Amino acid sequence: MARSKLIHNYLSELEIYLSRISEVQALEVVQEIESHIYEALSLRESSENTEIKSILAKLGTPRELAAGYIEHITIGVAPPKGLKPLLKFKKGVSRSFYYLVYTIGFGIGFILVVAAMLKMITPSLFGVWYAEHGNSLVVSFNQSDYSAQEIPAIWLAPISAMIGTGILYLTYKICRILKRHI
Amino acid sequence: MEPFEHKWDVQFRKGTLEMVILALLGQKAQFGLRLLQNLHQFETMKITEGTLYPLLDRLKREGVVESYWLQEGESRPRKYYRLSEVGKDKLDGLKARWQKSVKDINQLFHQCKIEE
Numbered sequence: 001m002a003r004s005k006l007i008h009n010y011l012s013e014l015e016i017y018l019s020r021i022s023e024v025q026a027l028e029v030v031q032e033i034e035s036h037i038y039e040a041l042s043l044r045e046s047s048e049n050t051e052i053k054s055i056l057a058k059l060g061t062p063r064e065l066a067a068g069y070i071e072h073i074t075i076g077v078a079p080p081k082g083l084k085p086l087l088k089f090k091k092g093v094s095r096s097f098y099y100l101v102y103t104i105g106f107g108i109g110f111i112l113v114v115a116a117m118l119k120m121i122t123p124s125l126f127g128v129w130y131a132e133h134g135n136s137l138v139v140s141f142n143q144s145d146y147s148a149q150e151i152p153a154i155w156l157a158p159i160s161a162m163i164g165t166g167i168l169y170l171t172y173k174i175c176r177i178l179k180r181h182i
Numbered sequence: 183m184e185p186f187e188h189k190w191d192v193q194f195r196k197g198t199l200e201m202v203i204l205a206l207l208g209q210k211a212q213f214g215l216r217l218l219q220n221l222h223q224f225e226t227m228k229i230t231e232g233t234l235y236p237l238l239d240r241l242k243r244e245g246v247v248e249s250y251w252l253q254e255g256e257s258r259p260r261k262y263y264r265l266s267e268v269g270k271d272k273l274d275g276l277k278a279r280w281q282k283s284v285k286d287i288n289q290l291f292h293q294c295k296i297e298e
Binding site for chain 1: 213214215230231232233235236237239240243258259260261
């Protein structure tokens with residue numbers, strides 16, 4: 001490969017990897033590295049490809065070199081002082097979100113499982129009824145309204161228990177993930 | 183060189199390289215390759231080009247050095263770096279801290295010797 005081609009390829013690749021910083025900054029970096037390569041080359045006795053390759057090797061691959069320039073973007077510089085309260089706030093939000101999910105998830109799951117168990121233990125006292133000609137559902141102890149029609153427990157209890165257990169399991173999983181982030 | 187010596191150099195440079203570069207630029211403005219040659223005179227400061235250029239970029243972003251392009255005669259334009267006012271203050275501070283560290287460590291060695 002011609003020597004200028006080697007250098008050209010290196011610099012174009014470098015420019016691609018520098019796309020995270022502004023175009024003006026990237027161009028300046030490329031110009032500086034280009035200047036360095038030719039300057040280093042002029043100090044060598046020959047300008048064989050092996051010489052160019054050794055100069056380029058000392059710079060590292062274009063990707064490695066670019067990484068040094070964009071490190072502050074990818075890793076992130078320390079946040080300015082004013083940002084601290086904001087971070088705390090964000091942390092606070094995720095903490096309360098965790099408790100919210102925890103409470104609602106375990107609450108609903110627990111109620112559904114308990115309801116299913118109650119129906120199995122005291123079938124006559126607890127149940128779900130259609131009321132007002134099917135316009136609403138009533139879940140209660142000892143429904144006394146005779147116009148209401150009970151939904152058979154053979155369907156409801158297992159479904160309630162299954163959904164409840166599912167919600168409990170899901171909440172447990174979600175809370176474990178959330179806990180890692182607060 | 184023993185492996186632990188090489189490891190030590192790498193670790194030690196992490197903390198001192200910035201001060202060393204500021205000191206070199208404190209003498210006079212220099213372009214990257216010249217700076218590198220100056221560093222390479224010293225056995226423990228042989229950093230690569232791939233370390234130096236991004237570091238200079240960081241120092242510039244932090245405002246401790248300034249840069250400008252200069253073309254002399256027929257040569258290609260070079261990017262020169264010099265200390266900013268902030269950089270001069272920082273160099274003074276780092277130097278004082280360095281001297282204090284060396285003094286402390288020497289004193290510690292001295293004490294250990296007496297106790298032996």
